Amino acid sequence: GACCSYRLRDALHPLWQSPLTIPGGTRQSPINIQWRDSVYDPFLKPLKISYDPTTCLHIWNNGYSFLVEFDDSTDRSIIVGGPLENQYRLKQFHFHWGAINDWGSEHTVDSKFYPAELHLVHWNAVEYPSFEEAVMEGNGLAVIGVFLKLGARHEGLQTLVDALPAVKHKDTVIEFDVFDPSCLLPSCPDYWTYAGSLTTPPLTESVTWIIKKKPIEVDEDQLEAFRMLLFTSDGEEEKRMVDNFRPLQPLMDRTVRSSFQ
Ligand SMILES: Clc1ccc(Cc2nnn[n-]2)cc1
Numbered sequence: 001g002a003c004c005s006y007r008l009r010d011a012l013h014p015l016w017q018s019p020l021t022i023p024g025g026t027r028q029s030p031i032n033i034q035w036r037d038s039v040y041d042p043f044l045k046p047l048k049i050s051y052d053p054t055t056c057l058h059i060w061n062n063g064y065s066f067l068v069e070f071d072d073s074t075d076r077s078i079i080v081g082g083p084l085e086n087q088y089r090l091k092q093f094h095f096h097w098g099a100i101n102d103w104g105s106e107h108t109v110d111s112k113f114y115p116a117e118l119h120l121v122h123w124n125a126v127e128y129p130s131f132e133e134a135v136m137e138g139n140g141l142a143v144i145g146v147f148l149k150l151g152a153r154h155e156g157l158q159t160l161v162d163a164l165p166a167v168k169h170k171d172t173v174i175e176f177d178v179f180d181p182s183c184l185l186p187s188c189p190d191y192w193t194y195a196g197s198l199t200t201p202p203l204t205e206s207v208t209w210i211i212k213k214k215p216i217e218v219d220e221d222q223l224e225a226f227r228m229l230l231f232t233s234d235g236e237e238e239k240r241m242v243d244n245f246r247p248l249q250p251l252m253d254r255t256v257r258s259s260f261q
């Protein structure tokens with residue numbers, strides 16, 4: 001029956017240790033955002049972002065992406081408003097990208113891929129004592145997604161790109177102590193929002209997604225700098241870090257809301 005074919009579809013993907021789809025998952029990410037099916041919600045507030053650049057700690061190649069991690073022991077870097085009931089603390093940001101410019105983002109808009117996507121990961125420190133606990137709760141995380149498109153060189157991103165050769169291999173870290181990630185956000189306030197999940201294990205359904213409508217522009221050299229990173233550790237056979245995005249997941253019984261008409 002349907003259930004067994006569904007089970008059969010839980011193929012193990014080479015990039016993943018866990019199944020591609022969570023059996024019983026009803027709010028998995030990423031999804032395609034069909035613009036015409038999104039519903040304008042006039043009660044959505046503007047998203048308020050206040051990051052303290054001195055909370056930036058380091059850049060780490062974790063063998064899946066590169067993370068820029070922040071000191072989340074206080075409320076110095078937070079977001080509030082938008083679809084959120086509480087304020088959320090910035091924990092880290094990272095990117096997903098493709099081997100070529102035709103794909104790379106996790107979310108798509110009207111089935112169009114962007115060459116890359118930025119994720120700023122925040123957690124609900126009002127209701128939960130740690131990031132690890134928030135990861136397990138339906139309202140534990142808030143991730144801002146920003147699409148990257150090919151265009152002009154992004155000066156703010158360049159300071160990050162210049163540091164990437166130092167984290168070429170998996171499990172390498174470099175100190176990175178002043179960076180304001182709000183320079184990576186488009187000036188347009190418009191966003192879509194929906195209830196979803198992490199896109200890597202544990203794939204928990206704990207994320208309120210806030211996807212910015214407008215992309216930021218980066219140039220080819222900056223995307224190529226992402227693609228020279230490695231999934232592999234120093235001494236192993238080199239595997240370029242590319243195509244680190246999860247396949248699209250079914251929308252199921254969800255509505256994507258927009259903050260704009
Ligand atoms: Cl470095 C890193 C951290 C988390 C994820 C997974 C993810 N979940 N939601 N957005 N990204 C991918 C790479």
Ligand SMILES: [Zn+2]
Nearest residue numbers: 094096119199
């Ligand atoms: Zn991500």
